[in-house]
Amino acid sequence: MSASVHPLRPRDAAPSLSPLLALCAPGLHAVNTVILERMHSPVALIPELAGHLIAGGGKRLRPLLTLGCAQLFDYAGTRHHKLAACVEFIHTATLLHDDVVDGSDLRRGKATANTIWGNPASVLVGDFLFSRSFELMVEDGSLRVLKILSHASAVIAEGEVAQLTAQRVVATTEERYLEIITAKTAVLFAAACQIAAVVAERGNAVEAELESFGRNLGIAFQLVDDAIDYVSDAGTMGKDSGDDFRDGKVTLPVILAHARGSEAERRFWRDAMLGRAAGEEELRHATALLHSSGAIDDTLARARLYGARAIDALASFQHGAARDALIETVEFAVARAF
Structure with missing residues (x-):
């Protein structure tokens, strides 16, 4: 498929999630009802801590994808409401665990749960x-749904472990990096979309198209996240700028800048990723190197490529509000960097 078949919206057109939110509003209300019901526990700390994150300003993007993909088929049932809540629970659980592993202080601009209630x-x-x-x-x-979502949960865990083993390893290849972000991020996007085809009983070929849509969107989403960690701020990202740098996370911008750098610059990156040079001055120097080497621009170019692939995956679906909203969601995911 050609990435130019469905060019992404121009930067100045300000794509947003509004069309998808409007399209899925009744379904999202039903999903939120399920989430609130299933968060309940007689152990008061559980809904208190879970609610802190679930109600903390997240876009509900993954469950919205389940709802939006179901709209492609004018699906009139309600099975996808519980499954979209299931997807959000998987995502929230991984965030809670990630913040513990990373020692994060901020999530969506608020103190992380581990900061307030502790790691255990x-x-x-x-x-x-x-x-x-x-x-x-x-x-x-549905055994098919169970297989898709349980497999996604296992792969996400593998991806998180793989990221941990690659942490501070500046020699990580671009191929390995893409494997990691596919596992830890894109697989859940893919599953969220694919299960909509399952509940609508549309068969393997349609499942594969929606899986491809979600997977490519998820990769684009993570590429943008990794780029804006160096070029945005806490108000925009909901976390501190440079967190990946301080944590020694070898993301694609670092991989590209290291590969293109002089021996002195490569030595800087090795020291920085090992935590020997990770202060504010070093962060400023790292950001300058990322820009001068073209690493940020090329990471975002790759995000646009994967975004275009996601849009291509919707080519066989009927034109209409659902397809348009999903396309704009891809454009929004990429445009967050600008």
Whole structure:
């Protein structure tokens, strides 16, 4: 497929999630009802801690994708409401665990749960949400759905472990990096979209198209996240700028800048990723190198490529409000960098 078949919206057109939110408003209300019901527990800390993150300003992008993809088929059932909530629980559980692993202080501009309640509580509530997600999968009664979402959960965990083993390893290849972000981010996007085809009973070929749409969107989304970690601020990102740098996360901008650098610049990157030179002055120097080497621009160019691939994956679907909203969602994911 040619990435130029469906060119992304020009930067000045300000794409947003508004069309998808408007299209899916009734369904999202039903999903939020399920989330609130299934967060409930007689152990008061569980809904308190989980609610801190779930109600903390997230876009509900992954469950919205489930709802939006179901709209492609004018699906009139309600199975996807519980499954979209399931997807959000999986995502929230991984965020709780990620913040513990990373020692993060901010998430969506608010103090992280582990900062407020401590690491043990965050890990255990994350486990609770994973368990709730599997209850919802089983209640749906489809072995196909169970296979897709349980496999995604396993792959996400593998991706997080892979990222941990690649941390501070500046020799990480671009290929390995793409494998990691596909596992830790894109697989859940893919599953969220694919299950809409399952509940609408559209068959393997349509499932594959929506899986491709979600996977390519997820890769584009993560590429943009990794780029803007160096060029945005806490108000925009909801986390501190340069967190990846301080944590020694070898993301694509670093991989590209290291590969293109002089011996002195390569030595800087090795020291920085090992934590020997990760202060504010070093962050400013790193950001300058990322720009001068073209690493940021090329990371965003790759994001646009994967975004175009996601749009291409919708080529066979009927033109209409649902398809248009999903296309604009891709454009929004990429445009966050500008």
